[in-house]
């Protein structure tokens with residue numbers, strides 16, 4: 408029983424990190440679970456924080472954007488900066504088919520694809536920052552050895568996964584629950600395995616239920632273009648998203 412409560416509490420924390428979800432998931436039961444005091448509110452692992460596998464380039468870029476999440480005014484007061492780091496967990500809320508009951512929220516073996524390998528640095532190491540004002544995001548991504556496609560380079564499917572995740576998270580941030588309807592990718596130059604790259608996404612337009620996002624992947628110093636993509640996300644109801 409205690410285990411289930413802790414699990415559900417983690418799920419609520421994970422979803423609660425998205426601003427749209429913060430306003431939309433206002434069900435009293437969910438609010439109560441996510442604000443439970445210790446020991447029920449045990450912190451889940453935030454995968455987007457630095458770890459020992461991060462290259463110096465990745466760490467430098469992280470510090471660059473992270474330092475702009477909070478700025479100091481002339482009076483020495485701290486206030487929110489232009490960027491916001493998005494925490495990242497390996498679980499998502501899962502509703503059971505046929506009914507929304509708190510006890511059935513969690514499908515115990517389900518894990519977010521990009522966060523399901525525990526060894527630090529082996530696969531997808533990334534952290535994403537959002538600039539709300541400019542409606543753009545940046546993701547610092549270091550591709551681990553398990554993501555090999557062509558010898559010594561990153562698999563195109565892994566690159567597509569990262570583009571879908573970054574543009575999908577960006578679209579969710581802007582529009583609430585969405586699903587990818589279309590993703591077009593042009594691979595311009597291979598990404599060396601183990602290197603750190605930047606994924607930058609921006610919103611092109613919003614038309615009714617449609618959110619159009621474009622994304623480019625470049626080397627860490629932005630000098631080399633690796634990949635370009637455009638994506639279309641359609642706003643969906645929570646029940647469509649959860650397959651109910």
Ligand SMILES: CCCCCCCCCCCCCCCC(=O)SCCNC(=O)CCNC(=O)[C@H](O)C(C)(C)COP(=O)(O)OP(=O)(O)OC[C@H]1O[C@@H](n2cnc3c(N)ncnc32)[C@H](O)[C@@H]1OP(=O)(O)O
Pocket residue numbers: 422425499519571572573575576579584585586587588589617639641643648
């Ligand atoms: C996100 C949740 C947060 C949870 C918190 C966890 C945080 C962790 C973040 C991780 C982030 C990962 C993000 C991954 C995101 C995926 O990868 S989602 C998985 C891959 N996508 C899918 O499986 C979607 C499968 N397709 C579908 O379900 C349905 O086709 C869709 C996309 C919902 C659209 O169906 P529909 O709602 O019935 O729409 P429909 O009426 O057919 O069309 C509406 C309009 O869109 C147009 N349209 C539809 N499809 C297309 C298309 N392919 N091309 C062009 N136009 C199209 C139609 O022409 C129509 O246009 P108008 O006539 O209105 O101008």
